[in-house]
């Protein structure tokens with residue numbers, strides 16, 4: 638059963654990932670600085686925030702704490718691993734498993750998108766969420 642809202646959500650995440658992947662400025666900034674200024678954005682439904690980009694195994698089963706210590710209710714059946722500045726999804730309850738099959742992301746603008754769960758991991762190098 639594919640409903641119009643599902644298509645809209647998939648399209649939305651698809652567009653987001655395209656924008657981030659093909660954004661030329663994000664690649665530029667990391668190369669110019671020489672040092673790593675990578676941040677990790679987590680998108681859950683309408684909520685978008687930075688999560689700590691530190692090695693470890695994590696999940697989105699309950700609350701997710703952002704870099705400011707604020708809790709965000711996620712409640713998604715998703716496991717992910719951060720290792721050496723790469724992010725990969727190791728488990729998800731979604732039907733298509735695209736997120737699990739996406740290779741680990743490491744570069745500015747890279748994204749792992751789980752459209753059925755409305756979740757996305759995006760590596761950000763240009764303080765996209767500065768306004769918050």
Ligand SMILES: [Zn+2]
Nearest residue numbers: 729731736751
């Ligand atoms: Zn998925």
